[in-house]
Amino acid sequence: MHPVDRLIVSFDRDLRTLFVPPRAARPEPATEQAEAELAPEERRHAAALMRVNHTGEVCAQALYQGQMLTARDPDIETVLAKAADEETDHLAWTRSRIEALGGRTSRLDPLFYFGAFTLGALSGLAGDRWNLGFLAETERQVEGHLEGHLEQLPEADAKSRAVVAQMREDEAAHARTATAHGGAELPPPVKLAMKLASRVMTGSTYYL
Numbered sequence: 596m597h598p599v600d601r602l603i604v605s606f607d608r609d610l611r612t613l614f615v616p617p618r619a620a621r622p623e624p625a626t627e628q629a630e631a632e633l634a635p636e637e638r639r640h641a642a643a644l645m646r647v648n649h650t651g652e653v654c655a656q657a658l659y660q661g662q663m664l665t666a667r668d669p670d671i672e673t674v675l676a677k678a679a680d681e682e683t684d685h686l687a688w689t690r691s692r693i694e695a696l697g698g699r700t701s702r703l704d705p706l707f708y709f710g711a712f713t714l715g716a717l718s719g720l721a722g723d724r725w726n727l728g729f730l731a732e733t734e735r736q737v738e739g740h741l742e743g744h745l746e747q748l749p750e751a752d753a754k755s756r757a758v759v760a761q762m763r764e765d766e767a768a769h770a771r772t773a774t775a776h777g778g779a780e781l782p783p784p785v786k787l788a789m790k791l792a793s794r795v796m797t798g799s800t801y802y803l
Contacts, residue, residue: 617690618687619684620683621684623687623688623754624688624757624760625756628757631753633696633752637751638697639698640747641749642693643801644747644748645755645758646698647744647796647797647801648685648762649689649693650701650707650800651796652682652689653708653711654711655679655682655737656679657707658718658733659675659676659682659715661713661717662675662715662716662719664715664719665716665718665719666719666723674727674772674773674776675730684765688758688761688762701799703800707800714729723777724778725779725781726778727773727774728779728781730778731769732781732785734766734769734770735766735767736793737766738763738766741763745759
């Protein structure tokens with residue numbers, strides 16, 4: 596794709612991610628299950644956790660857009676585009692759960708979006724091996740983060756738990772795909788910096 600076309604497509608997706616309700620290609624997990632009767636504090640906590648997950652998916656879209664913009668190999672761009680499409684399902688599912696639980700999305704989403712987009716573009720400029728390595732490490736860390744949310748979500752909230760469980764499976768698959776296509780192992784300091792950045796995002800969006 597021509598660089599100008601890439602910019603146009605990326606800008607269009609930026610706007611849609613931030614301002615247009617997403618539409619999932621796959622049905623939301625556990626659609627057949629009834630909404631759980633939760634205590635007010637449980638509902639508030641579940642909504643906050645799903646808000647964190649939603650912002651994580653906003654960041655994922657930003658990362659992929661930045662990475663695709665600077666990817667050099669068309670095959671790598673295709674891998675990134677496929678993963679971004681699947682992440683759109685996550686974006687829609689988490690937003691749906693937030694609304695069902697009476698919560699709201701984070702006010703910090705635009706800030707985190709553009710920060711993640713910048714990181715994605717920089718990883719692409721470093722080369723395709725590092726681009727894929729960054730993707731793989733991101734997905735592994737997100738998988739661990741989702742595992743923690745499965746432990747924290749109310750046991751009765753089967754709908755939210757099903758969404759998070761499916762997201763965890765998808766993130767693990769994305770990490771495996773990135774590694775299989777030649778993703779490099781990131782240096783420990785880079786992994787640590789990514790974890791610290793993730794803590795800032797999760798800690799702030801739980802409340803904001």
